[in-house]
Amino acid sequence: MKSFPEHLQIVNTFHELGETIAAAQFLIQEYGLENPNFKGFELREKAKPEFVLMTTEGALGEPQIIRIPENTFEFPLHLMLNLLMHEMIHVTQKTKENLIEDKNEREWQAYYEMLFHEQYPQVPELSHFHKRFFANKALDYYNRMGEGTLLHIKYANQKQKVDLLLLNIM
Template sequence: MNFEQVNLHLDAYKEHNQILDAANYLIHSFNLGHDNFAGFGFREELSPTSMLLTAEGALGGPQMVMIPRNLFDFDLNLVLNMVAHEMLHVRQKAPGQVIKDKNEREFQAYYEMLFHKVFPQVPEVSDFHKRFFGGKALEYYNRMGEDSPLQQKYAEQKTEVEHLINTLP
């Protein structure tokens, strides 16, 4: 993927205040789509320096990904990882594939932001963000319950996350 061209397209969308179209362009350009994706909508902006995206909808039902209007004011690699995180939730909540436990969904999504197993086309984020996302993955892992079946299921991935964090400069 030519990031220079992607940024040019995104700048054009931003210039015309076509934020939802820009988000859809990313979904198409980076092959992030899924049948359970119901589209994008707007949510309140947190601040000029932080963002929050959410996948909203009933488990087993279509999911809307809610984005702030200032989404494209942030680094493209970070934006792509945030969108991919939510698109993984879209898949996790799809009929026949529902992952009911929120801690499991979040652990999987933060793990994906670090290792890009589902979306290998998504670029890596900065070491700062890897450390942050790794910390979030471990937080959700710990919430699964000490030595629970879920923790046992993800023990190997937890070790991968810890190793990554410990090898960051």
């Protein structure tokens, strides 16, 4: 695998050429994020610095499209890589073999991976600022699962890990 600076240079070249989808495709291949359930990327409206929206779209059990902002690569590459990873986790969660129907559980798993990179250790870590932001998003979804539910119990150890992370990066 190429180094992060090499990836950054290649992505910047794609960006300068207006090839946002090619840059995103390059990154999921370079970082081993591919999935047979992934149908492809489509562009959406430009993102603002305070809000970058990527979504995974498609019926559960069917191939998924990821919509990314046309200006995705105007933002820090380590952050965009983590957001792409988040969406590729959703692609996996929506396969017939790995189907997770509960949206709260899907979001919890994707945010948790952004914080700890257990499945994808090759993806660069986020800054403490972004870890705090995404940890709080993860906890929002954990809380939406419902107090004392099977999902709360299933993810209790991971929740403790998120709580500890927040304490250590404050």
